[in-house]
Amino acid sequence: MPFSKLGLCDPIVKALAELNYASPTPIQEKAIPVVLSGENLIAAAQTGTGKTASFVLPILEMLRKGETQRKKRIRALVLVPTRELAIQVSKSVEQYAKHLSLTTLAMYGGVDEKPQKQKLIEGVDILVATPGRLLDMHSQKAVYFEELEILVMDEADRMLDMGFIESINKIVERLPEDRQNLLFSATLSNKVRDLAKTAVHNPVEIAIAARDASKPNIEQWLITVDKDMKSSLLSHLIQENDWDQALIFIETKHGAAKLVSQLEKRGITAEAFHSGRSQDVRAKVLADFVAGDVKYLVATGVAARGIDIDELPRVINYDLPFPADEYIHRIGRTGRAGAPGEAISFVSKDNFKNLCMIESRLGHLIERREVEGFAPRKPVPISILNYVPKHKREPQDEEGSRLKQDKPSSPRRKPAPRHRRKPANHTDGKKPSRD
Ligand code: AMP
Numbered sequence: 001m002p003f004s005k006l007g008l009c010d011p012i013v014k015a016l017a018e019l020n021y022a023s024p025t026p027i028q029e030k031a032i033p034v035v036l037s038g039e040n041l042i043a044a045a046q047t048g049t050g051k052t053a054s055f056v057l058p059i060l061e062m063l064r065k066g067e068t069q070r071k072k073r074i075r076a077l078v079l080v081p082t083r084e085l086a087i088q089v090s091k092s093v094e095q096y097a098k099h100l101s102l103t104t105l106a107m108y109g110g111v112d113e114k115p116q117k118q119k120l121i122e123g124v125d126i127l128v129a130t131p132g133r134l135l136d137m138h139s140q141k142a143v144y145f146e147e148l149e150i151l152v153m154d155e156a157d158r159m160l161d162m163g164f165i166e167s168i169n170k171i172v173e174r175l176p177e178d179r180q181n182l183l184f185s186a187t188l189s190n191k192v193r194d195l196a197k198t199a200v201h202n203p204v205e206i207a208i209a210a211r212d213a214s215k216p217n218i219e220q221w222l223i224t225v226d227k228d229m230k231s232s233l234l235s236h237l238i239q240e241n242d243w244d245q246a247l248i249f250i251e252t253k254h255g256a257a258k259l260v261s262q263l264e265k266r267g268i269t270a271e272a273f274h275s276g277r278s279q280d281v282r283a284k285v286l287a288d289f290v291a292g293d294v295k296y297l298v299a300t301g302v303a304a305r306g307i308d309i310d311e312l313p314r315v316i317n318y319d320l321p322f323p324a325d326e327y328i329h330r331i332g333r334t335g336r337a338g339a340p341g342e343a344i345s346f347v348s349k350d351n352f353k354n355l356c357m358i359e360s361r362l363g364h365l366i367e368r369r370e371v372e373g374f375a376p377r378k379p380v381p382i383s384i385l386n387y388v389p390k391h392k393r394e395p396q397d398e399e400g401s402r403l404k405q406d407k408p409s410s411p412r413r414k415p416a417p418r419h420r421r422k423p424a425n426h427t428d429g430k431k432p433s434r435d
Pocket of ligand 1: 023025028046047
């Protein structure tokens with residue numbers, strides 16, 4: 001089906017043609033008509049499915065018909081978990097709105113507020129913001145919500161994992177009740193559904209099958225290794241295999257800096273990517289990595305959320321991620337668009353339970369490969385599939401401490417929106433898949 005059949009105007013279709021988008025992806029085909037009809041939407045879709053365009057395109061279509069923005073009064077708000085995603089989404093808006101006169105701004109913390117305030121004064125139709133900075137700017141009266149028509153919560157599960165529930169609730173309380181709400185999330189966990197109950201009434205639900213993490217073009221394997229041998233194992237693999245590029249995930253920012261210097265001592269140049277580096281440095285490092293000028297990027301999982309790099313040949317889980325869904329997200333950054341990719345995990349004995357959870361989540365064991373000279377002194381037992389943890393661990397932040405946990409939001413009742421949106425079901429009778 002061509003984009004023009006989805007009810008998008010010529011200037012939008014033209015911009016898509018210029019980007020060489022031949023036809024809509026499945027999420028776009030399902031979501032665009034729902035959004036254009038004015039209904040609330042919950043969509044289970046991961047990064048890489050084309051989900052950004054699935055909400056940006058119909059929003060542009062709807063907003064282009066209305067009055068243009070007034071000073072500081074935004075018309076659509078996209079909440080995102082990270083600065084990187086804010087930049088990425090607003091770039092997409094700019095690309096798709098190239099032939100329209102609608103404006104966008106990426107608003108996030110860690111940088112000077114002044115340019116963002118100035119842009120709001122000049123007028124912004126679609127604001128893409130991280131929750132903390134947005135609340136801050138709202139309390140300073142730099143932004144007003146009275147004319148807001150559409151709220152999008154992008155990567156809702158990640159926002160909740162990162163402890164943004166209170167900020168999101170505060171923001172939602174300040175928005176006009178008569179608005180359209182769209183929620184996108186890789187997983188529709190109970191926490192996400194709790195959030196949807198308070199903010200997204202009578203939604204249409206659509207689910208797009210996850211890019212199958214265990215699909216053949218991502219080769220997954222693991223190496224069992226003692227903790228104190230991981231950095232020499234990594235150097236060995238890089239030097240033996242002469243890898244062109246690798247995104248290396250590590251738990252803490254301190255660990256990232258240490259690993260970079262350990263690699264450097266062995267003649268390998270790498271860059272660290274974590275929240276302890278300034279936004280400008282991170283943007284530069286990321287651009288260099290995308291351009292291939294930086295070959296090895298050592299990133300904390302928290303900082304790397306939302307980074308979307310096409311054609312990444314491999315990811316290394318230097319530290320095994322938690323929870324299991326995070327493993328799926330991480331390895332999904334390679335093997336895109338049919339290109340081959342590999343995902344290699346370093347596993348030491350104290351990762352055993354975590355490994356059981358990941359392999360249970362995948363439904364199969366990950367192939368183990370031995371690297372000569374690195375056999376662990378403490379062997380890692382073979383996992384028990386269908387492992388159920390006694391106590392669920394909580395996600396960690398970059399310092400390895402617990403992220404502020406979001407209490408399950410109490411199902412506060414909000415008055416129904418003035419224009420009731422009729423419930424509908426676009427899942428063809430299927431329940432949305434978990435991921
Ligand atoms: P997303 O899931 O929104 O992060 O998008 C993943 C990638 O797919 C981005 O690089 C988009 O530019 C690209 N993309 C989105 N929609 C289409 C489409 N219909 N045809 C081709 N590429 C697309």
